[in-house]
Amino acid sequence: MSDYLRRTWAEIDLDALSYNVEQIQKRLAPGCGMLGVVKADAYGHGAQQVAGVLAQHGTAWFGVSNIEEGVALRNSGFAQPILIFGTTPPELAGELAQQRITQAVYSLEYARALQQKAEAAGAVVDCHIKLDTGMTRLGFLCDDGQFERSMAEIEEIAGFANLRLGGVFTHFASADDYEGDAPDYTRMQFDRFQQAVAHLRARGLALPVRHCANSAAVISYPEMHLELARPGIILYGIDPSDQCAGRLDYRPVMSLKSTVASIKRIGRGTQVSYGRTYRAPRDIDVAVVPIGYADGYSRALSGRGRMLVGGRYAPVLGRVCMDQLMIDVTGIPDVKRGDEVVAFGRQGGNAITAAELAEQIGTIPYEVTCLISKRVPRVYLRGGRAVEVVNHIL
Structure with missing residues (x-):
């Protein structure tokens, strides 16, 4: 690795990603293809690099959040179908068609606007109908009170000359929850989805591609895999929820690392970092680590987080700064400037997971x-060796 990477960097294990894809493919029902979710720069892992591995394993589709992400994949040479889950300004209908990117259509109003702009551009836009079966986000409502109206609106859209409907999908609200009434709610959403698809097909709409299985449904609801499944977080070796742990074998793909910049011995009573929220209870050894909340290590981990140095845990002292933080390395032998520090990942026989950090700050590992x-370089590994480095700043 180049010297500039020895501040703070993220390692992306492409072998672990390949392993995860293989495990997911084994779990999919016969005849079910895979739509790899690479939105949000593949959850921070690097969309182009992740898509490259998925393509090598025969991934049928890619899922993105917006047109910029889709165009970036096209510009990187990916020819697979791409689905935009979110909205695209109708004025970009021509761009959608030119790039052969499929757009989610989630309301009659939006479909009309997209049709108008596509017609003006002389283009035909590929679309998948989005059904709202209980997430209460984007989509045509499929509850009893709205079902007939939604079905009529979708039939109207099917008659638009410049929109080509190739599929239909929904999104589960709590498929990663296996307790209480959550499984019943997931099955209710699936039943609504199936009812809507059956109704539309009976009215002559082919809608050949059906998909609703997110990561949690891939794991536990094989009857919901259909023509496509949409694994996201499990591609990256992270459980959708604690309840999903152990249900499918996969490996963490990302590790976040930094280095020891400085070590100093401080006396009992010495106060540390902004706000002086930490006071040393005894003489201790403090290491300064050049990582902070501007790198994505949350300020909410102040006084809560821990890191690995020399294979041992070292607690974060005081407040996390924008670019640096302090850890207690007392009792860890031979710590010196330049030593590797693991914010999450494995070192020696110990590990810190993204889920651990998420729990400490009250969020989910996705976040x-x-x-x-982007100021944290991504280092891509094969066989434990760096094969590519992406530094967005340089």
Whole structure:
């Protein structure tokens, strides 16, 4: 690695990613393809690099949040179908068609606007209908009170000359929860989805591609895999929830690392960092680590987090700064400037997971990896060796 990487960097284990893809593919029902979710720069892992591995394993589709993410994949040479889960300004209908990117259509109003702009551009936009079966986000409502109206609106959209409907999908609200009434709610959403699809097909809409299985449903609801499944967080070796732990074998893909910048011995009573929230109870050894909340290591980990140095845990002292933080390395032998520090990942026989950090700050592991900022270089590994480095600043 180049010297500039020895501040703070994220390691992305492409072998672990390949392993995870293989485990997911083994779990999918016969005839079910995979839509790899690479939105948000593949949850912070690097969309182009992750998509490259997924393509090598025959991934049928990619899922993104917006048109910029889709165009970035096209510009990197990926020819697979791409689905935008969110909204695209109708004025970009021509761009959607030119790039062969499929757009989610989630309301009659939006479909009309997209049709108008596509017609003006002389283009035909590929679309998947989004059904709201209980997430209460984007989509045509499928509850009893709105079902007939939604079905009529979708039939109207099917008649639009410049929108081509190739699929239909929904999103589960709590498929990662296996307690209480959550499984019943997931099955209710699936029943609503199936009812809507059956109704539309009976009315002559082909809608050949159906998909609703997110990561949690991939793990536990094989009857919901259909033509496509949409694994996201499990691609990256992270459980959708604690309840999903152990249900599918996968490996963490990302580690976040830094280095020891300085070590000093401080006396009992010495106060540490902004706000002087930590006071040393005895003489201790403090290491300064050049990572902070601007890198994506949350300030909410102040006085809560821990890191690995020399294979041992070292607690974070006081407040996390924008670019630096302090850890207690007392009793850890031979710590010196330049030593590797692990914010999350494995070192020696110990590990810190993204889930651990998420629990400490009251969020989910998805956010932990997504928060790793663009000033943190990504180092891609094969066989334990760096094969590519992406530094967005340089």
